[in-house]
Amino acid sequence: MSLTSLIPEFGGLMWTIAAFVVALSVIVFVHEYGHYIVARWSGIRAEVFSIGFGPVLLSRTDRRGTQWQVAALPFGGFVKFLGDAGAASDKAAESYEALDAASRRQTMHGAPLWARAATVAAGPVFNFILSILVFSAIFMVQGTPKEPVEIGTLKAMPEAQQGLLPGDRILAVAGREVDDYAGFFNEMRGIDVASGLTYEIERDGVRRSVEGPFPFPPVVDGLQAGSAAMDAGLRIGDVITAVDGRAITAFRELQDAVAASEGREMVLDVWRAGERMEFALAPRRMDLPGAEGGFETRWLIGMTGGLLFTPATEMPDPLTALGDGAEQTRFIIGNSLSGLWHMLTGAISSCNLRGPIGIAETSGAAASQGADSFIWFIAVLSTAVGLLNLFPIPVLDGGHLAFFAYEAVAGRPPNDRVMRILMTIGLALLLTLMGFALTNDLFCP
Structure with missing residues (x-):
């Protein structure tokens, strides 16, 4: 893939960038808000909550003294806590030492271990919660197919749909009885491809036979x-x-x-x-x-x-939808970890790893397919961001959690010099990974 092929006409490029910024900003806000709100509940004071980096475009200070701001580079965000040297939550030694005992308790570095661990873990956890809630809401809005198999609407086809009508309940196809969607899909695997089939349906309480097309036509779903x-x-x-x-x-x-x-x-x-x-x-x-x-x-x-028709649906109860949302999030996490392992072992191509250009392209493509597709993409990306941040790499949330685990076992935090070395290594690894992903964006097919 050449660099020029990534640049469509100006309107398309701007649409892609806008979609990427919106998706990333939503995910970053939820992630950082997780850090912020759990820190607040744990007695840790946040001084700055920023969406983006660089020059500040908009800002407001709330009654707790936290400055909420939007910065010029909308490709991330951070929460700066009391006693931090900057966005990376490094300790500002001089200002920290100048604080009294009560004020030190309000810093990330002076808070109890449980409070620090909960604050750091909250970012990825909130990303997963966002994904679960979005998936659940989509399942509730779209509904679940009614059982037995019932036609909601027929898809537009080049030929007439013959005898099928919306509201028909399908009882059998080509002589194969079907009771539910599981049975329908199972039975349809074995039927021969044909342009016309006999459907046994129930319409207005009466069973009848009608002619209809093959149930799985070559339609783009x-x-x-x-x-x-x-x-x-x-x-x-x-x-x-x-x-x-x-x-x-x-x-x-x-x-x-x-x-x-x-x-x-x-x-x-x-x-x-x-x-x-x-x-x-x-x-x-x-x-x-x-x-x-x-x-x-x-x-x-x-x-x-997909099917010849859109199934008639019914709204699932909230608990069922929530369970389905959690299962969808678990499925994405499992596939992501499996994919990463197979890339590391060489079982699949490393081109499956994409960087910011690939994500931006996907954002624009999802937005172009409609709001529901774009919202679904945001939920998928939120899961990926939450998972990435849990990797035990210094500078990521997972790296901080690994340091906290060491502190819990050893009874003391790692040496400051060792911490600085590990953070440098972690940053180098992260930059290398980003560079590799960007290379894939540019050169992989």
């Missing part, structure tokens, strides 16, 4: 940011009618064609809201989580398919 499909100009709702001139009816036929291409350029015939067009694109190698753990490398174009 989702697009991955930075994928071949998105770069080529495909949109959600597009229907792929042919691959290299060969007509297809099912999404699995598109998958088979992509897998067989081994990266060769393909021509897709697409139907979009009554208009027919062609797109040329080349599948790309991608590493994906395997069904039984680990990763598998496949040729993909970066689009997902």
Whole structure:
């Protein structure tokens, strides 16, 4: 990937930057607010709460003496506590020694070990809480599919949907009975691809047979940011009618064609809201989580398919939605750790690690797909930021927690000189990682 290919027309570039800044600012605010509020509850005084670095653009001091500010470089933030030398929470020795005992208790360095540990851990924890709440809210807004299988709305297709109507309950397809969505998906795996199938449905309390298309058509249900499909100009709702001139009816036929291409350029015939067009694109190698753990490398174009219809939904209760949100967050953490391990062992390409340019591109792509996609991306990124900050690298929250663990066992904090050396090493490691990720942004396909 060349640097020039990363720069779209000016409006697109500004949209990407704006989306990235908004996403990052939300996540940073929640992270730093976690540090701030738990410190306040623990008796530690915050002097500055900043979104961004550099020259201050806006500021206000609250009744507790904390200065809340927005700075010119919106790529991070910090909370400066009483007795700190700066944003990194290093001890300002002279000013700290000048404080009396009561004031020292209000500093990060003079607070009890439990208060310091809770304050540091709160940043990543608040990131995870944000993710869980956002995922839960999305699940509640979108709803969960009703059981048994019921059609909510039919997706636009190039051919008539024949006898199916919104509100129909699907009882069987091609002679295969279905009771719920688990059974529906299981039974549909075994049916032959055909342009017309017999559906047994219940409509207005009456069971009847109608004709309908294949239940998993080659329709674009989702697009991955930075994928071949998105770069080529495909949109959600597009229907792929042919691959290299060969007509297809099912999404699995598109998958088979992509897998067989081994990266060769393909021509897709697409139907979009009554208009027919062609797109040329080349599948790309991608590493994906395997069904039984680990990763598998496949040729993909970066689009997902779905059902012929949007299922009728119902709102889940808040506890169920909260549990689903927590499970989604756990899933992202697990996949992230697995992916990192497989990159370290060489099982998958290190190009899977992306830096600020890649994240910014993904932010802009998610925002271009709608508010729900962008909000979902913020939740995913918040999980990633929380996880990264827990790594036991000095200068990160996880590094501070490791120092606190040593203090709890040894009964004293690490030597100041050792701390400075470790912090320097940690900063060097972090800068190296960022440089490597940025290199991937520029040169990985």
